[in-house]
Amino acid sequence: MSIENFEVKAYPEMWESLGMDVARFDKSRQMLGEVFSKTYLSQKNRPAKMKYFDGLIAEIFGGRIKEMLEVKKTGKPIVGTFCVYIPEEVVVAAGGVCVGLCGGSQGSIPDAEKILPRNICPMVKSAYGFKAGRICPYFQVVDFVYGETTCDAKKKTWEILDRLVPTHVMEIPQMKKKRDKQLWLEEVKDFKTRVEEVCNKTITPEDLGDAIKIINNKRKALQRLTRLRANHPAPISGKDGLLIEQIAFYDEPVRFAEKVNELCDELEQRLQNESGVVEKSAPRIMVSGTPMALPNWKVHNLIETAGAVVVNEESCIGSRYFKDLIDESKVDVDAQLDVLTDRYMQIDCSCFTPNDDRVDQVLKEYKDSNAQGILHYSLQFCHTYNIEEIKIREACEKYEIPYLSIESDYSPEDVGQLQTRIEAFLEQIREQ
């Protein structure tokens, strides 16, 4: 696939049948193809196995949607989610598909701002706008969406979104005491019941056990990729690393894990040949903070265009999604749900208080990834990450870790200003 001939494929008849605004969506499709081509296919020295992931982007509004429609025809559930706290293992156990619907695009925000306040997180507005404008085939395919109560912007938006698509809400505790786990376990059980109702099937221990293994394998493949990125020089760009982490929320999990492992085999080979994707002298940056949903590549693109390489994402579209696994030894559904809940309770989102585990995790990942500086990324109006940034900054000061904090949204307006700040930050690292 070359820069000249890459395109995100069009499926106007299928989109029409899904009730989409086809004319408008087709423009977004073309734009995504152009941006992807410019941002990704222009990279030098990319691993050959990235071809699969490029192909997935080419088919993101077509081939993958067709696969989901095939699953749906068999009566299995298609569930949309917005947060890594929703246990996808339960959906996979029912033979269904779990798809992340977080919005990472500026294009759908005007649709959202017709009804939602402007001063809320762009991720929430972008996601809502995709449904309101009928410009996301994934939103059109899902049987229902499952929101959560992680932050105020989300939990109140679900009430409005429910007018457009059946929207259920999982209560996520805000603390991690014993009684909080109990509350959340009950919520996980309700989720399972909801999924079972859609497919008219009771999930067995075998179903859930197999699903736990499938998703563990996906997470293990991503862990392997992260370990490889820690090598010096990095064998793969941060942009490609982020792309794979984003695709993890769309792709069929067994195939995805296989393809990530094939890529990792190639990266191991590269390391043996000491062939990095950048010069050894390129500054190594770890990005920490709020998730970057597809196609939000803004910050990685700025960092790497300035000659550095991103080596880790401490984020939900990043390590927070795959750092923990579920114990596979349990053989009855109650015990399985119990260990599943334990695993999910380890996710250190800033919506919890206190959340000092995240500070320790950031420091650990900084060390493990052999980074030379941390860029903290917070989406505009995300109060919990913005405030928690204070503790991350203090920890970086304490350990003398070069640090830059930025707050941004999806608009291109601040690109010039961010570029200047990022270049100055990289200069500081180069001078050390």
Ligand code: SF4
């Ligand atoms: S940052 Fe928090 S609310 Fe957002 S996806 Fe992650 S866990 Fe969920």
Ligand code: SF4
């Ligand atoms: S980034 Fe922050 S404000 Fe936005 S959805 Fe996630 S937790 Fe909520």
